[in-house]
Amino acid sequence: MSLNNERNGSEESYELHDAQIHLYKHVYNFVSSMALKSAMELGIADAIHSNGKPMTISELVSALKLQPSKAVALHRFMRLLTHNGFFTKTSEEGEEEAYALTPPSKLLIRTKPTCLNTVVGGALHPCLSDMWHASKKWFTEDDKELSLYECASGGSFWDFMNNDLQVLKIFQSAMAADSQIFKLSLKECRNVFEGLDSLVDVGGGTGGVARLIHEAFPHLKCTVLDQPQVVSGLTSTENLSFVGGDMFHSIPSSDAVLLKWVLHDWDDEHSLKILKNCKEAISGKGKEGKVIIIDIVIDEAGDDRELTELKLDYDLVMLTMFNGKEREKKEWEKLIYDAGFSSYKITPICGFKSLIEVYP
Ligand SMILES: C[S@@+](CC[C@H](N)C(=O)[O-])C[C@H]1O[C@@H](n2cnc3c(N)ncnc32)[C@H](O)[C@@H]1O
Numbered sequence: 001m002s003l004n005n006e007r008n009g010s011e012e013s014y015e016l017h018d019a020q021i022h023l024y025k026h027v028y029n030f031v032s033s034m035a036l037k038s039a040m041e042l043g044i045a046d047a048i049h050s051n052g053k054p055m056t057i058s059e060l061v062s063a064l065k066l067q068p069s070k071a072v073a074l075h076r077f078m079r080l081l082t083h084n085g086f087f088t089k090t091s092e093e094g095e096e097e098a099y100a101l102t103p104p105s106k107l108l109i110r111t112k113p114t115c116l117n118t119v120v121g122g123a124l125h126p127c128l129s130d131m132w133h134a135s136k137k138w139f140t141e142d143d144k145e146l147s148l149y150e151c152a153s154g155g156s157f158w159d160f161m162n163n164d165l166q167v168l169k170i171f172q173s174a175m176a177a178d179s180q181i182f183k184l185s186l187k188e189c190r191n192v193f194e195g196l197d198s199l200v201d202v203g204g205g206t207g208g209v210a211r212l213i214h215e216a217f218p219h220l221k222c223t224v225l226d227q228p229q230v231v232s233g234l235t236s237t238e239n240l241s242f243v244g245g246d247m248f249h250s251i252p253s254s255d256a257v258l259l260k261w262v263l264h265d266w267d268d269e270h271s272l273k274i275l276k277n278c279k280e281a282i283s284g285k286g287k288e289g290k291v292i293i294i295d296i297v298i299d300e301a302g303d304d305r306e307l308t309e310l311k312l313d314y315d316l317v318m319l320t321m322f323n324g325k326e327r328e329k330k331e332w333e334k335l336i337y338d339a340g341f342s343s344y345k346i347t348p349i350c351g352f353k354s355l356i357e358v359y360p
Pocket residue numbers: 175176178179202203204205206208209225226227230245246247248259260261262265
């Protein structure tokens with residue numbers, strides 16, 4: 001279907017105008033992202049949530065303590081955000097329009113466990129957008145190991161995070177927030193964890209997922225392995241412990257290893273090393289052991305356009321930050337078999353992620 005509804009010219013001019021709309025839309029995609037970040041920083045969703053009913057622009061200006069002179073600007077921000085599905089407008093006959101929350105803006109409510117504000121703030125942090133200005137330079141550098149982030153800033157993103165506790169906190173909080181959504185999926189995939197006595201969550205961050213698994217399976221002995229600076233200061237309990245270490249060096253023995261949102265940070269060579277160490281870690285359990293991977297599986301033929309776009313966006317985020325990658329089914333299969341495993345099973349979960357059970 002054509003983007004340009006008003007057809008008055010030649011086919012050539014329709015095509016040109018449709019092309020222009022398409023191109024401009026992609027040029028200005030960042031405006032939608034930044035307006036969302038503004039809404040998050042202003043706390044618009046929190047204000048509407050606390051109010052208990054839809055709010056007009058003047059009520060929002062007053063609740064958020066904004067300058068009354070910015071009411072018109074706020075209305076324009078809300079118009080775009082409403083168009084993009086973050087709010088809905090309700091209006092009674094003769095009354096001022098009021099804005100209500102939608103499921104996506106409910107994910108911006110600070111007091112809810114499903115709040116994703118840290119993901120919005122982390123993903124739209126200037127350090128991640130600034131690097132894109134160096135992409136031409138990066139493409140002309142002949143260094144396979146160099147990520148775009150390193151090319152732009154002179155150091156790896158891991159070093160940047162690990163040398164600045166504030167930044168490390170932002171990104172670990174974003175990971176922890178994303179993991180809360182996993183609570184719902186855990187109900188659907190309980191069988192994956194049933195029958196296990198021990199599990200190591202490799203690259204498990206501050207333990208967001210391990211805590212959810214521990215709550216659902218209190219008898220299961222969960223260990224979170226992450227970099228020492230990430231787990232230092234976290235308190236271990238009887239069945240939930242934190243270990244500082246290096247997954248490229250060794251992984252504690254257990255019945256199962258969980259790798260959630262970890263392998264996409266790494267290229268195939270590094271991922272192979274991690275998977276081989278996982279295989280070693282579960283070897284004591286014989287054929288009963290397993291590795292549980294939670295990551296994206298790109299499926300352009302099976303997924304709808306919007307879902308594929310998100311997965312492909314993520315692929316470039318991983319490429320530019322870490323030289324990592326999102327993988328198609330055949331790429332996962334190659335990695336799994338190259339690491340010496342004999343079979344695997346993919347189950348889609350979590351909206352855009354999949355759970356891959358991998359067997360020795
Ligand atoms: C993208 S985060 C995923 C965190 C967590 N699994 C989740 O889903 O919320 C990747 C994690 O890998 C950890 N990591 C990076 N290098 C590591 C290493 N050599 N050994 C152990 N963990 C590492 C990072 O500190 C980070 O917590």
